[in-house]
Amino acid sequence: MTALIKKNIFNECFLRSALGAIVLAGLTAVAVLILCGPISPARAQVVVPPNGYHEEDPARRTREMVLERLRVGLARIKYGGGGDWYSDPSSLPNLLREFEQRTGIPTAAGERVLEIGDPDLFSHPFLYMTGHGNVRLSGEEISRLRRHLLAGGFLYADDNYGMDESFRRMVTELFPEKRLAIVPLDHAIYRCFYDLDGPPKIHEHDGAPPQGLGVFDGDRMIVFYTYESDVGDGLEDPDVHGDPPVKREQAIRMAVNVLYFALTQ
Numbered sequence: 087m088t089a090l091i092k093k094n095i096f097n098e099c100f101l102r103s104a105l106g107a108i109v110l111a112g113l114t115a116v117a118v119l120i121l122c123g124p125i126s127p128a129r130a131q132v133v134v135p136p137n138g139y140h141e142e143d144p145a146r147r148t149r150e151m152v153l154e155r156l157r158v159g160l161a162r163i164k165y166g167g168g169g170d171w172y173s174d175p176s177s178l179p180n181l182l183r184e185f186e187q188r189t190g191i192p193t194a195a196g197e198r199v200l201e202i203g204d205p206d207l208f209s210h211p212f213l214y215m216t217g218h219g220n221v222r223l224s225g226e227e228i229s230r231l232r233r234h235l236l237a238g239g240f241l242y243a244d245d246n247y248g249m250d251e252s253f254r255r256m257v258t259e260l261f262p263e264k265r266l267a268i269v270p271l272d273h274a275i276y277r278c279f280y281d282l283d284g285p286p287k288i289h290e291h292d293g294a295p296p297q298g299l300g301v302f303d304g305d306r307m308i309v310f311y312t313y314e315s316d317v318g319d320g321l322e323d324p325d326v327h328g329d330p331p332v333k334r335e336q337a338i339r340m341a342v343n344v345l346y347f348a349l350t351q
Contacts, residue, residue, distance in 0.1 A: 167222030
């Protein structure tokens with residue numbers, strides 16, 4: 087009997103506690119609704135420290151995404167064969183910054199590194215290649231790169247001293263029916279933004295004059311190659327090679343012209 091009484095007392099206390107919790111929760115919810123009003127998705131808040139709460143603007147986010155996609159970007163080609171495809175690491179970020187400041191065309195914050203087999207290759211119309219050593223592409227990579235360039239892509243290659251022989255071989259594999267030819271000094275690539283006298287001579291290399299060579303598909307240039315020039319070194323941070331300001335300016339102007347030409351031809 088005593089046990090039964092204890093059990094009934096426990097059940098009664100439990101029920102009272104549960105009912106009390108439910109009532110308290112209900113009163114709390116009512117108070118929140120009274121003070122704050124009903125919550126709807128349109129009034130959802132996003133915490134952005136340290137400025138507290140603000141309302142997320144879907145239209146603003148959409149605009150930012152569209153503008154980001156419209157920014158001009160560069161893709162550095164990561165190739166095989168042992169050459170240092172990664173050389174001059176500060177050159178492309180510097181080019182993108184200078185290009186935006188000088189032309190007013192928005193650019194990406196940095197470069198994208200791609201292998202030829204990357205599914206995103208065809209989303210990057212401007213490709214860049216440099217290095218000191220050997221360049222080698224597989225048969226499948228040759229096929230993909232050829233298709234990309236003939237479909238509207240553009241490749242800018244800059245010999246960092248030592249890439250020339252293997253790069254010319256690669257071009258022959260890409261376009262056996264075409265040839266890598268000297269680009270005339272009156273070509274638009276030297277006139278489209280800055281008026282230039284041809285590629286600059288940034289570093290001495292073998293002491294030969296700088297050359298700009300190209301591959302054309304009809305009237306459209308699809309490959310531009312600077313040899314005995316070393317534009318990439320001139321684009322690097324000033325303390326990397328110690329190039330004087332006049333040399334760095336020459337390299338920047340050449341690179342700005344190349345990118346501007348590729349966007350507008």
